[in-house]
Amino acid sequence: MPRSVAAHRQAVVELLTTARAAKGNLRLPLLEALGKALAGDVYAPLSLPPFPNSQMDGFAVRSAGIPDGGAELRVAAPVPAGASPASLKAGFAAPIMTGAMIPDGADAVVPIEKATPNTFPEPAAADALVRLPPVAPGTYVRHSGSDIETGDLALAAGTLLGPAQLGLLAALGLDLVEVREPFRVLLVTTGDEVVEPGQELAPGKIYDSNGTLLEASMRQAGMEVTRTGISDDNPDTLLSVLHRYTQDPRNPVDIIVTTGGVSKGAYEVVRQAMSGQAVDFLPVAMQPGGPQGLGTFDGTPFLGFPGNPVSCLVSFEMFLRPALSQVQGTPAPRPVQRARLAEPLTSPDGKHQVRRGSVGTDGILRMEGGAGSHLVHALARANALVQIPSDVTELAKGDEVEVWML
Amino acid sequence: MPRSVAAHRQAVVELLTTARAAKGNLRLPLLEALGKALAGDVYAPLSLPPFPNSQMDGFAVRSAGIPDGGAELRVAAPVPAGASPASLKAGFAAPIMTGAMIPDGADAVVPIEKATPNTFPEPAAADALVRLPPVAPGTYVRHSGSDIETGDLALAAGTLLGPAQLGLLAALGLDLVEVREPFRVLLVTTGDEVVEPGQELAPGKIYDSNGTLLEASMRQAGMEVTRTGISDDNPDTLLSVLHRYTQDPRNPVDIIVTTGGVSKGAYEVVRQAMSGQAVDFLPVAMQPGGPQGLGTFDGTPFLGFPGNPVSCLVSFEMFLRPALSQVQGTPAPRPVQRARLAEPLTSPDGKHQVRRGSVGTDGILRMEGGAGSHLVHALARANALVQIPSDVTELAKGDEVEVWML
Numbered sequence: 001m002p003r004s005v006a007a008h009r010q011a012v013v014e015l016l017t018t019a020r021a022a023k024g025n026l027r028l029p030l031l032e033a034l035g036k037a038l039a040g041d042v043y044a045p046l047s048l049p050p051f052p053n054s055q056m057d058g059f060a061v062r063s064a065g066i067p068d069g070g071a072e073l074r075v076a077a078p079v080p081a082g083a084s085p086a087s088l089k090a091g092f093a094a095p096i097m098t099g100a101m102i103p104d105g106a107d108a109v110v111p112i113e114k115a116t117p118n119t120f121p122e123p124a125a126a127d128a129l130v131r132l133p134p135v136a137p138g139t140y141v142r143h144s145g146s147d148i149e150t151g152d153l154a155l156a157a158g159t160l161l162g163p164a165q166l167g168l169l170a171a172l173g174l175d176l177v178e179v180r181e182p183f184r185v186l187l188v189t190t191g192d193e194v195v196e197p198g199q200e201l202a203p204g205k206i207y208d209s210n211g212t213l214l215e216a217s218m219r220q221a222g223m224e225v226t227r228t229g230i231s232d233d234n235p236d237t238l239l240s241v242l243h244r245y246t247q248d249p250r251n252p253v254d255i256i257v258t259t260g261g262v263s264k265g266a267y268e269v270v271r272q273a274m275s276g277q278a279v280d281f282l283p284v285a286m287q288p289g290g291p292q293g294l295g296t297f298d299g300t301p302f303l304g305f306p307g308n309p310v311s312c313l314v315s316f317e318m319f320l321r322p323a324l325s326q327v328q329g330t331p332a333p334r335p336v337q338r339a340r341l342a343e344p345l346t347s348p349d350g351k352h353q354v355r356r357g358s359v360g361t362d363g364i365l366r367m368e369g370g371a372g373s374h375l376v377h378a379l380a381r382a383n384a385l386v387q388i389p390s391d392v393t394e395l396a397k398g399d400e401v402e403v404w405m406l
Numbered sequence: 407m408p409r410s411v412a413a414h415r416q417a418v419v420e421l422l423t424t425a426r427a428a429k430g431n432l433r434l435p436l437l438e439a440l441g442k443a444l445a446g447d448v449y450a451p452l453s454l455p456p457f458p459n460s461q462m463d464g465f466a467v468r469s470a471g472i473p474d475g476g477a478e479l480r481v482a483a484p485v486p487a488g489a490s491p492a493s494l495k496a497g498f499a500a501p502i503m504t505g506a507m508i509p510d511g512a513d514a515v516v517p518i519e520k521a522t523p524n525t526f527p528e529p530a531a532a533d534a535l536v537r538l539p540p541v542a543p544g545t546y547v548r549h550s551g552s553d554i555e556t557g558d559l560a561l562a563a564g565t566l567l568g569p570a571q572l573g574l575l576a577a578l579g580l581d582l583v584e585v586r587e588p589f590r591v592l593l594v595t596t597g598d599e600v601v602e603p604g605q606e607l608a609p610g611k612i613y614d615s616n617g618t619l620l621e622a623s624m625r626q627a628g629m630e631v632t633r634t635g636i637s638d639d640n641p642d643t644l645l646s647v648l649h650r651y652t653q654d655p656r657n658p659v660d661i662i663v664t665t666g667g668v669s670k671g672a673y674e675v676v677r678q679a680m681s682g683q684a685v686d687f688l689p690v691a692m693q694p695g696g697p698q699g700l701g702t703f704d705g706t707p708f709l710g711f712p713g714n715p716v717s718c719l720v721s722f723e724m725f726l727r728p729a730l731s732q733v734q735g736t737p738a739p740r741p742v743q744r745a746r747l748a749e750p751l752t753s754p755d756g757k758h759q760v761r762r763g764s765v766g767t768d769g770i771l772r773m774e775g776g777a778g779s780h781l782v783h784a785l786a787r788a789n790a791l792v793q794i795p796s797d798v799t800e801l802a803k804g805d806e807v808e809v810w811m812l
Contacts, residue, residue: 082599213573
């Protein structure tokens with residue numbers, strides 16, 4: 001009986017968990033960590049804000065010093081952002097800029113608009129006076145630690161580091177961050193029929209799109225990719241390629257991914273090359289991308305994807321990418337939405353079908369091409385993978401389906 | 407009257423359109439074009455599939471040669487993928503593998519499972535026979551051009567090149583692609599109070615998170631970023647930094663972005679430095695990120711963002727990023743969803759409020775932190791920007807709001 005999509009994904013998670021256990025961490029400048037996953041919990045080395053500061057341009061005051069009817073106060077030296085002001089004396093109000101430190105003795109800010117006069121006096125003006133209304137303590141004060149307190153958890157291990165997370169680390173004064181070392185993948189496309197783009201195309205041959213499609217997907221997912229070039233349908237060729245790369249200590253391989261040669265035909269190069277290795281070839285109850293290989297080659301985690309480009313992309317998106325998100329923390333999972341079908345659909349019983357479609361701004365889902373796994377032009381127009389569970393065989397126009405946004 | 411969000415975004419679009427007109431294109435290997443935008447329309451130099459091929463492992467036959475009751479046929483030489491087979495003679499069936507070229511004279515494939523015997527004979531077996539059921543013409547044949555025909559539009563100018571689009575170009579045999587040259591941005595953070603992460607923090611000072619946050623955002627959006635380091639609150643310092651970088655012919659600048667110094671306070675370094683330049687400082691009816699500068703500095707497009715980190719991120723996401731998507735073709739627009747509020751919200755009348763929140767797998771939106779534009783820890787927990795239109799002042803728990811997924 002074919003394996004379910006969930007069971008096969010779990011098997012890929014376990015394979016990556018093993019691979020992850022053998023990997024280390026890297027200490028990187030913040031910007032080099034963009035898109036990588038945090039290695040360990042980070043605790044705040046300081047509070048944010050580090051000191052109480054003003055949320056407005058205005059006057060810093062002691063609120064208790066202004067009675068209900070307001071008060072006329074003497075104008076103290078102005079407090080620009082970045083300054084460490086003197087304590088505020090009783091009877092004074094200090095002009096203060098947004099972000100500037102609240103002086104000791106002050107506990108509230110009156111915005112400049114509410115002052116009389118409603119402009120700041122010239123800094124040189126001695127003995128200037130300002131009339132201010134009463135104000136509740138804490139008004140327009142950003143308290144120290146109101147965003148995060150010293151010692152609190154800032155970011156948890158495994159957090160994917162995007163702009164906001166790196167911005168937080170910078171705000172905390174950190175210029176280096178420890179991230180999980182990316183997985184290094186060895187990517188081998190196979191097939192006598194496959195030719196590198198840019199070369200001459202003899203009759204019966206096709207250009208290799210799997211290598212480009214998967215390398216791009218893997219790079220976006222944070223993997224480091226080594227390509228071997230195309231391996232032909234002779235198992236000995238494939239074995240010698242795999243041995244050459246996996247035995248090179250200068251360029252260690254964490255995961256091998258092959259494309260093609262995993263079905264039940266007469267010439268299945270990956271199946272043949274893996275005989276004697278701890279690799280299972282099995283049907284997953286999914287269309288496209290049903291035939292899958294999974295195991296280890298000489299101890300290195302191994303995934304064998306099928307040979308059609310849409311099958312490759314679906315295999316990556318359904319198995320490897322979610323497993324990377326879960327085990328490595330990068331990439332972010334695909335956003336999941338629900339969308340309404342613009343047209344009826346049928347799907348084979350007992351197979352989870354993954355179709356390609358485009359969700360418009362109206363939330364309506366239009367199919368891109370048919371079910372065929374060779375339709376790479378249709379794939380290039382799609383913005384979503386359409387998930388049709390294995391027990392669903394018919395859907396009507398207007399029915400809601402789950403889509404994964406690409 | 408403050409400018410609307412839409413009107414300011416349109417002004418940024420116009421600024422970038424001018425900048426775009428001065429830029430060229432680059433011809434790159436496919437993988438280097440990942441995440442960039444196609445410069446011109448690409449038409450298919452060949453059809454996909456390039457030749458009719460088999461969708462199954464089975465026997466290629468002439469359908470007219472098998473009567474209703476089936477037929478016993480002689481087994482021809484097998485056709486592996488990649489081969490250019492001889493024509494099929496009458497009375498023969500050719501073993502054919504998935505993806506292999508349909509021989510001249512054949513017009514359908516009978517899957518191996520329906521053959522008797524249901525395995526392929528040894529290639530050396532002469533005079534082997536196979537019994538096959540009748541089959542309709544075209545069965546399990548992928549016709550040449552069924553995905554795309556020679557000369558058809560494959561990808562339109564401006565298409566963002568992701569894995570599927572690069573895979574299509576590879577399938578079409580292209581190894582180079584012409585993309586729009588990325589924008590080069592000069593990023594200047596300003597403020598006497600701001601210190602580089604990793605340095606000592608004196609009282610009253612804060613660490614610069616804007617530089618990291620915006621550089622990361624801009625890189626993800628496909629921009630090339632030059633950082634000047636922090637410029638202090640002296641307008642002459644800022645002017646000399648801007649002159650030094652914009653007059654360096656080795657490193658031309660397409661767009662200048664500054665942070666801070668655009669409000670109405672007493673020390674607004676960017677406003678002061680831009681006096682005499684064609685730069686407008688204006689309120690946009692948005693919170694946070696209301697004060698904005700926009701124009702040209704010595705002819706170079708200029709954007710002045712406010713100084714708080716959340717304001718910077720919101721300015722980038724609401725104005726620069728969508729304008730880049732529209733004008734440059736990269737990055738992809740943020741996915742827009744609707745989500746239900748976990749809690750009631752209030753919002754100021756007449757201002758489009760952008761709050762930060764997390765949409766759970768249950769579709770429920772929880773706020774991350776309050777409205778304060780300094781809450782960078784809360785920002786780092788959010789996965790969505792919550793869009794509250796300017797005419798909405800109150801929302802109840804369970805109300806639906808628009809969110810942009812980060």
